[in-house]
Amino acid sequence: MSHYVVRRALLTLVTLFLFSLILFLLVRRLPGDAALLKSAAGETSGPVDPSVTVALRKQFHLDRPVLVQYFEWVVSISHGDFGRSFWTGDRAAQDLLTALPVTLELVVLSVSFSVFIGLLVGVVSAVQHDRPVDHALRLFALFGLSIPNFWVGTILILVPALFWHYLPPLGYTSILQDPATNLRQFLAPAAALGWALSASIMRLTRSEMLEVLNQDYVRTAWAKGLRARSVLLNHCLRNAFIPVITIIGVQVGFLLGGTVAVESVYGLPGIGTLLINGINQRDYPIIQTGVLALALWFILINFLVDLAYALIDPRIRLSAEGAAG
């Protein structure tokens, strides 16, 4: 097992190195640079002073060869320094930490929503297998997968506004400051995201439940005369739940980068908004730090999922060790 862990960890490091290189080169391919934009923004009118642009480029080290810049970046990261925003001068890591709680709250709420809906709908769908209710619920899940979440978000603002003249407070209030307002701000976007996520949980729960429902111990439980709730929750769902946990892990990884559009609809200053602004302003340190953090998170989750699988199923680690040896 330790051999497997080391091998996987090394491969993960290789992945991370490749990722950071691709990211760095890609970001530097963005047309126009921050120095140009910033020197242009400084002027009220008239042409940009080229000497200002040159000075800014020098200040940001943009005048050095790209690979040298990459090397400098990696070295400074290893010292815990992720660079400063070209525009505000703030530490990029600090900006990220400010945006993180917003996105994290959105992720936690929408994943809770999707788990609740997904499990409920999945269990009902399995119990009602191939009956009209099952078909309707599967369609409900497919709609969630297909309808763009930013449109669901828009409709969730529009319908109450048109029919009941209710507008949710857009923007962001910290949960510590005003929990009630905070909840009203997050409920709709979390529902919009959660619906899409619930589809995969629902599909998986349904197929797992269908398998479990045919097991002998479930038949025994029914035969003992246990109540439906007890059989379904204690005997079935508990066993069907393990693969669902994996999906939830994957979703949390995916969601951190997938909230962009919904954040934009609801004016939430999360990581998506931070990255969009960073890309528009060519704020390299912000883009690099943000995307790297998302990827780290994603890679870490994948690594843990792989390890969990290997722990559960010896065949996986044995075959991997065979391949390595």
Add this chain to the structure above:
Amino acid sequence: MAISLDAGVLEPQRSRGWGAAAAVAFARRKPLGAAALVILLGLILIALFARAIAPYDPLSQNYDAVLQAPGAGHLMGTDNFGRDELSRVVYGARISLSVGVVAMLIGTVGGVVLGLLSGYFGGLLDLVLQRIIDAWIAFPVIIFALVILVSLGQGLLQAMIAIGIVGIPATSRVVRGTVMEKKESLYVGAARAMGGSHLRVMLVHILPNVMSTIIVLATLTLGRAILAEAILSFLGVGIPPPQPAWGSMLGGNARTYFLAAPWMAIWPGIFISLTVISWNLLGDALRDVLDPRLRGV
């Protein structure tokens, strides 16, 4: 004595019927999938004959008819520039479907080539390719597409390329798995034993046998590509205005008018949803018919 051998006899029988009988059988077995197919054909016709169907020029502004509610003159109403919503939605089908199809082709061809090479040759090539794919997959999809798109410059072709590139790794992973499995089959061994080159074995013997997997993946990729285009255009980095992309009709300045003119928010959203729902329904139906093992992909 001449021995004639054809490695093909060892391959599983593939159904070759794609005619009317197959279509009727498909409709019987998968009515929802068939309905989705009909809707998609309708959308494709709308896209192809947009010029004949749209009552107005989708770009022409009319300041005498700003924010008009749906009615006789404008069936779906007008937007804040007095442009006809129906005409814009009809032309939007062109953008949405063309970006979806081309991005799907890029993602599928790229994914199949990488998956085929990685799965067939295995070993060091597989190890290296899979690490690149790992790094590729680690990019958050929309952010990755956004960065590529901005670095290429906004536009139709650029959106196709950016969304296509983002779709490659997922397809390649699944194809790789299926190829690794097929590689062990008797017919592949036989084809190699008879002196078939690697290229021939891959293209003539393995590729047709993973085709059903590829078709199913391609359909699902198409739905995702259309959704991705909508999100990018909504964020204002996809298809540049004034082009009538469904996503951009729902984003940017248009949002300020939604309360006064809700129809501006309704129609493009309905069309995006209808299109993606149809592709996903078709993909699900094809998966059940062609390759049930792909459930959950």
